[in-house]
Amino acid sequence: MILTLTEICLLSALAVCLIVQLYFVLFVHLKLAKVAVEDLPQSAKFPVSVIICGRNEIDNLKQYLPSILNQNYPDFEVVVVNDRSWDGTEEYLEQLETQHPNLKIVKILDNDKFIAGKKFAVTMGIKAAKNEWLVFTDADCVPESDNWLMYMQQPVDEQTEIVLGYSPYLKKRSLLNSLIRFETFFTAVNYLSFALKGMPYMGVGRNLAYKKSLFFKNKGFAAHMHIPSGDDDLFVNAHATARNTAIRINKESQMWSEPNKTWAGYLRQKKRHFGAGKFYKPKHKFILSLQIIIQFLFYAIFAACMFLSNEARYIAVGTLFFSIIIRCMIYPKLLKRLNYSDLRWWFPILDILLFFFLMLNGFLSMFGKKKVSWK
Template sequence: MELTLLVSLENCLLGILIFCFLIQLYFSLFVHLKLALVKVDEIPDRAAKPLSVVICARNETENLKQYLPVVLQQNYANYEVVVVNDRSWDGTKDLLEEFSKQYKHLKIVTVNEGSKFIAGKKFAVTMGIKATSNEWLVFTDADCMPASPNWLLGMQQPDDDQTEIVLGYSPYLKKKGLLNALIRFETFFTAVNYLSFALKGMPYMGVGRNMAYKKSLFFNNKGFAAHMHIPSGDDDLFVNAHAHHNNTAIRINKDAQVWSVPNTSFGAYLRQKKRHFGAGKLYKAKHKFILSAQIMVQFLFYVVFALLLFFKTTFYPALVILALSIIVRCFIYPRLLKRLSYADLSWWFPVLDLLLFIFLVFNGFVSIFVKKIQWK
């Protein structure tokens, strides 16, 4: 009787492992492979229409000093840069005024402390959008640096006027240490997901470090009114609510990417992911289901695999399934790592994949107990 129950348990666990493997194959071969094979659009050689860049900055003097000139010196015929000084006290105001003397297309918007002030980045973004002069808006952050002078040429409004949203890509700068590798790999995995699903006709998020949309889309849908109470989500929640297969395009050309400064401490990174986790709760139901299923399948895959190693009859079948999983994914993801400017992580893919899974589970657990979050 006990032997029969044991065999049934082994078969059940092996069946779960195979099921998880098949779900992995679906995401790898029928979603993410699209991004690996899609033709990368060339950067247009001319600026078709005027546009506005919107940057929100709070106490970002050093970053603005280093990166804002790259934004202000883009190879684009007609554009303005709107920088929102959001309650800074570190000299940001004086620095921006100095820049404005040299760059006439720089426009400064100041948000002051006050009893009527609405805390959060969304208020600053809204003030920046209101100050823009053009229909096409390109967004980035103060700690971001365009990969080339042709960044705006790549992120400009497409010829197809039906396109209202362009999702760009923003990798993190490489630094020493395991934390940096994990941050960059997590950014890669997130980007592969949202860019691939956009190609599949189901866009669900974008990143404010590099994205663009129409000003009319923002105001016709009352901006961030539906989720103004959430500290984060000025980028992903807006896209989640208003992007669909007919109005969204992606841009991953290396010249159209934007490099960003990563966190250097685990605590700061954890707080950043907590903000993102809070916004994700407001995603559309189908998007939450798909993203949750991805994590749960990965969780079950590793846990069930570990359990099967304790049984003699399933030890080798479990190893074979794990090997097949790694082989299939190593055929796809190193190619994507190279395409998305993380070629140095290719050899570490299997290890980082496991570490990322552990971190996501840990972050989800911590998020249950840590409630207070803010944008800066």
């Protein structure tokens, strides 16, 4: 078999992309597939404050808040920050407060003197919390079990200041929902695996916990208060280390969330996330960018190889199938572990669709309108 110089260069580049791709699969993500799932703690060690911020979330609060108020935990409070709602949230919370002594309401009024937004609401909730250990979730979230707080409580190891949880999206019958859940899966695999590798770089506010003293010691969100998003991932990115961060992936520790129901809403959500990601630490931005670039180059070079000789095409196709086979040995197991078993059979298709969607989203985020808000 004789290959031209151009074919050798392209196939060599394809092989390099494959090697880098497999590094992330076998030496980073495989850690999450192999790590032992934590058992239910024998007892509750410390009191906990759960913080939920919401604006015009009465329907979600009615549906999901009782499951949080009735957690199997002996000493906890639930701080709900009502951020300028006008949909009857205030009246509902006041009624619920008479039935649940562990419910604390924080009300934010319209005022031109402060910067409105989720970070302000979260800060007000943290200030109102009476306990050192804070657990965060959203109004549209429901815990997998009554033992959610038992898993998300402060670990016995005092060095642990941050616990990263996992929050899958509820299943609906649509392509958009499958794509949202698949993207959430890969995001979770990445940040949980890198945390296991000693390089935590983000968490999700739907299921996250950290110490109140850590928040105030680092002046809260002061460093990125001007950014509409990032109350969760930017805080973790700035203050999580290999020594002070733990993860929780047991099924009972997971927090389910309502997904976006429209493409426009999902694109707005991803635009907020993309905007926050630009403020990550340089090493984290490099690693995350490298993953996307390598994936792009892998598919682009493969497509270019299809215009070469038959021999070069056969090698390129073999390289692609080798990549898919290796990935199919790892990710379906992780999909099952992270409560997305139904997506296992669609893995190769969703993997390609997600790649093109992320490329589109990155383009729109760079050249679209810049203004974003949390509500």
